[in-house]
Amino acid sequence: MVHGTHNALEDSRNQNIKIFINGEFYKRAEAKISVFDSGYLVGDGVWEALRLHQGTLVFLQDHLDRLWQSAATVGMALGFSQQELTQNIYKTLHENNMSNGVHVRVMVTRGIKKTPSQDPRLTISGPNVVIIPEYKTAAPESKAKGITLFTSTIRRGSPDYLDPRLNCHSKLHEVQALIQAIEAGADEALMLDVNGFVSTCNATNFFIVKNGEVWTSTGQYCMNGITRAKVIHLCRANNIICKEKNFSLFDVYGADEAFVTGSFGGITPVSKIDGRQIGDGKFGTLSKKLDTLYNSLIAHEVENTSRS
Template sequence: MKIYLDGKFVDESEAKISVFDHGLLYGDGVFEGIRVYQGNVFRLEEHLERLEYSAKALLLKMPWSRKEIADATMETCRQNELMDGYIRLVVTRGVGDLGLSPWLCPVPSIFIIAGKIALYPAEHYTTGLSIVTVPTRRISSAALPPAVKSLNYLNNILAKMEARQAGALEAIMLNDQGYVAECTGDNIFIVHKGEIITPAASQGALKGITRSTIMAIAEELKIPLKEADMTRYDVWNADECFLTGTAAEVIPVVKLDGREIGNAKPGPVTQRILEAFRRRVLVEGTRL
């Protein structure tokens, strides 16, 4: 595998960063996960815009133009002959000293990996996931804005470990007020009486690219959709539930905390959304 690292393509065995890089020492950096479908890099511009917004929020000045990063991303796919897969684009604060001070890291670092990912076993996309609610709360947006897609994912990792300890592959994270924020790596949607409902970003949800795609699809299909406060009770009593994310794509949920959702199998609205999503990813994006 060829990795793009600071302007050069290197073998994965040679793709190394310094132990003094603050991305490693402190999680000081930003990233994007991007999909490529049959040679179509899905919503590349939206991902790069979000990367820029995250970097700006962290006062991380990137010396590359959006076009330079886009060209590097597409060339990384070409170098690896990747027509279908997953791209990880990372920008770190760069090399500094052992203190926190980001202003002592004058040169940020960038690397791009183009490979494969399978977040959940394939059968769960037809049978649905059984998930749980975990004790770890989503970090308050007053402490760390959820819109910032930073390299520090420890909050989500702790929740992921609790899900595994409970025998589940995914988990809902609540915010400090007890409302549903998101899952450990995905946004969450429910369907209730024909209407799609999802938590607002202000509740601790990442402004997911796939999430915004689903919103556009719902409008196209004329399915009512709204952002609203959501509790576990709402999910337990939903007719359908599904999760979205770049890595997860669209995956149904059929059980939460031991309670069956709807008739305990993927519902018709979820199926319509999924089918429309699979059509859209082939045409909306940037061709290699």
């Protein structure tokens, strides 16, 4: 069985979901898009992944802002408003009678090309919008057991050629890093930045705990993680020292605790890195505290949204 931060419990309801494609709904087996789509041809697209908790799309505005920033960065004219996209997401959830425990993937590509090419001027349609909602609950094993990491030789990109903060469809370097980790017997990959400092994992952001302090990268070479930002905020709001700084594997191997963050899994402990046990190899005390605070933040978001 695959083990990692995106492990989800099997749910038979997902076989009957309806998927939104450009204003229409399609059964899972019939949801298709043209082979001339820009995302398929050259990875020219942007995306977001959201969680639905008790009828609320958690941290929705943060996700919308990041999507619009990504589209602006790649020069993609969306042609619709944040309100219109939000309405379509909720329409998709309503079509599937979904209200809780749902993971929503929103993908927007530049559109259909007249011929296979990188050139955006050869796009002959507006953006393609796909919304995939699935019942997904993170497997408890991930938190109970923790995950193992392997440090990949694939580096996080420099902002001057592919800014790591860009949530785009071009993920091949991350796939390469993950393949290295899997072949080394680990669950996921730890990635360094162009200067050799610790940056992120292939699909999540990385933190360590040393002497009661929480450390994460400077943010210059890591993903623009919404959960990462929430954890940093929670630390500062609860008098937990949190440092965004350069640190190396020297610091990581001697850490007391380590964990990763992501919209799907929240906070997931790391038990081993490059074969070395981190701390006692379990979900650390401070990591658990942050996990509790993060879940409380989600509950607060749900409560505030339901009131408005």
